[in-house]
Amino acid sequence: MTIDVVVADDQELVRSGFAMILGAQPDITVVAEAGDGVQAVEAVRLHRPDVLLLDIRMPRMDGIEAARVVCAETGTRVLMLTTFDQDDYVYDALYAGASGFLLKDVRRDDLVHAVRVVAAGDSLLAPAVTRRLIDDMVRRRLRQNPAPTGLDGLTQRERETLVLLGRGLSNAEVAAEMLVSEHTVKTHVSNVLMKLGLRDRVQAVIAAYESGLIQPGGR
Template identity: 90%
Template sequence: MTINVVVADDQELVRSGFSMILDAQPDISVVAEAGDGAEAIEAVRRHAPDVLLLDIRMPRMDGIEAARVVCDETDTKVLMLTTFDQDDYVYDALHAGASGFLLKDVRRDDLVHAVRVVAAGDSLLAPAVTRRLIDDMVRRQPRPAIAPVGLDVLTDRERETLVLLGRGLSNAEIAAELVVSEHTVKTHVSNVLMKLGLRDRVQAVVAAYESGLLQPGTR
């Protein structure tokens, strides 16, 4: 099955470089490129890609607003590009529905892996840099929760699963922690997302912090 991707970045060399890397993969096809957020939205509406690789900082319409529109209107997964030490808007992107983040100096293999992971419906939460970033944004910019987080709708085991998701653990790591199978973990994760009205694991991380279930700095 081919993963269709739209690449959006206002820097032509960066955009072309990412497109060449992805198009070289037998299971990935870049169906369109875009130079700003508005063009990215138009490309997504036209091509209905599996993944939108989207720069946060772009002219006319930035990546955050574009991500919000794409996530609200479509099933396309959004993978944000950030410089990390300069962008103060990553937390906004989480609320917009982004499924993960990549540094713009990402290695070739990591870029390809990230697109495949996001296309499969997972999120890029494992890297420590993402956890530190979420910690920092929650600490410095407290905001209303992504969705009203009524944790009473969760079973005890689902609540435990949410805590472990908030710590950035993979399904395999959660399974080891809870001494259950990965299949069981997938069921718990699906139940958590459905009951709390969350789009994906990234939003589950934010919900875990904003509900008070986890505190910034928790590991």
Template identity: 75%
Template sequence: MITVVVADDQELVRSGFALILDSQPDIQVVAEVGNGREAVEAVRRHAPEVVLLDIRMPEMDGIAAAEAICRDFSAKVIMLTTFDQDDYIYDALQAGASGFLLKDVRRDDLVHAVRVAAGGEALLAPAVTRRLIDDMVKRNARPGPPPPSLTVLTERERETLTLLGRGLSNAEIAAELVVSEHTVKTHVSNVLTKLGLRDRVQAVITAYESGLLLPGNRP
């Protein structure tokens, strides 16, 4: 059973999402909350596998809540957003979010996203990845911590990171490298472990920040 916390200050949004998710035989919504502080407390109390977080909430916004949850708990965070909130993409992913959903998401896509996140995959559609890269280009002069060194990676692991950066799935990476999906999973795990990355989303960011991929290499 995949346990979920839904956090949104709009009651109709969170109750609608909760209703859809609770109707699934393998998903249970354990809490519905209306702000970021309540979201962090709900995660502490219920230890869910997935958290749906609105970006803009009172008391503590979604970015701050995502950072606290990803730092202290193992829950996967999916940010709820609208097209006019693109500026938040980079900050949310840096905070540890596993991806994004638009608030007008279709029922089937919502359910799929929760299952994908619970399984440890990233929710980075090509359009979102492009906006992320564009945002990184705009911010490239902003001081920040240097990206992890790639010298610890083998040549095949660097190839895997490059393909992760392009947004490819395990099956697509396997086809590119002409190896099995099991082998790809091992390479991905090695990349994340060696570079100290939380998930595939951070691998995408690292691929670009390290210069392994350039902004022109769009998915």
């Protein structure tokens, strides 16, 4: 099965470079390129790709708003491109529905792997950059406006699952920690997302931090 991708970045060399790398894969087709946020949204509406590779800083419509529109209107998964030391809006992008982040100097193999992971319906939580970004953004947000827990509807096992998700563990790792099957873990994860009204595992990580189950900088 081929993964259809739209690559959106206002820097032509970056955009064409990513498109060339992805287009060279036998299971990935770059169906369109976009040079700004408006073009990115239009390309997604036209082609309905599996993944939108989207720069967080874009002209006309920034990456956050573009991600919000795409995630609200379509089933396309959004993978954001960022420069960790400069971007202050990653937290908002997560809330907009982004499924993960890549640094712009990402290695070729990691780029291809990330697109495949996100296209499969998973979130890109494993790379250290995503954990660091979430940790930093949540710390800032909690200083400004501490959030209520909102976890009363979860069972004890679902709360445990949320904590482990917040630590970035995969389903297999969660199963090993809880001494249950992966099928049981998938059920717990689905229940957590449904009860808390979350889009995916990335937003579950945010919820784990905001609820106080995990402290920024801790485990």
